[in-house]
Amino acid sequence: MKGWENIESRQPDVTRFLVNSHAKNRLVHAYIFEGILGVGKLAVAKNVAKMLLCDGEEPICGVCRHCQLVKSEGHVNVHMIRPDGLSIKKEQIQQLQVEFSKRAAEDLPKIYIIEESDKMSVSAANSLLKFLEEPMPNTYAILLTDNKQKLLPTIRSRSVILSFKSLSPKELIANFEAAGIKAHAPIVATLTQNLNEALELAQ
Missing domain, CATH: 1.10.8 (Helicase, Ruva Protein; domain 3)
Structure with missing residues (x-):
């Protein structure tokens, strides 16, 4: 599948599930990608963003401005959150909520990807939970973690969990x-x- 060449062989089940879900308009508003570092979680998360934003003839053309901006982490509709020091802080989630309350560029989907999501502080996790409980239209969350058990049970229950093989x-x-x-x-x-x-x- 175009755009998935370097991932499909390593994570065939996850790739097939997400591509089929997108083709059938069945992508849900929140996913948890679980797997050890290096198995391709971030690459797959970016590909989901490309599928949602690409304006080429293929699900992921790889050459349109949307695909290129997602690749370089410069797309205004794709927000990356990483630990600030040792943790992800409440203020980072609150800033995300502010950004997502604004009108999306060109009325396109909005996607936020949280790396090392298990490092959220308790207050950050609770803020995110409120966000997940009342998702905004056309908004998608992808949480990356090496251990889903470190996430709040209420966050896990509101997300589709995909396990990446070693x-x-x-x-x-x-x-x-x-x-x-x-x-x-x-x-x-x-x-x-x-x-x-x-x-x-x-x-």
Whole structure:
């Protein structure tokens, strides 16, 4: 499938589910992507945003301005939230709510992607919960986490949870080598599948 070439082979079930849901206009307003670091959660989240915004002939053309802006994280309708220091703070979620209360550019869908969503503070998680309980029209949330159990049960219950499979040893070694772990990649791959841990072990 165009736009999914580098992901489909690694995460076929997740890819097929999301592509079919989009084709049938059945994408829901909130998803949780669960899986270890490096399995493609962020790449898939960006592809969902591309599917929703692309104005090409394919579900993801990859060349229109929307696809290019999503790729570079410069699209005004796609908001990325990452931990500020050690956590995601309530103010970050509140700012997101302010942004989403504004009229969308060209009346297009709005998407927010929260990386390491399990690092939300309690107050941030509660603010997000209110957002999920009363979703705005044409708005989509994608929460990325390595452990869904760290999220509030009420957030989990209001989201569709998609589990990403771990990488094969060959894929894992290739990822580690691409991240700069050369000589020790095969050994490190037997100890962890987490890229951050792998980088620490390789030092």
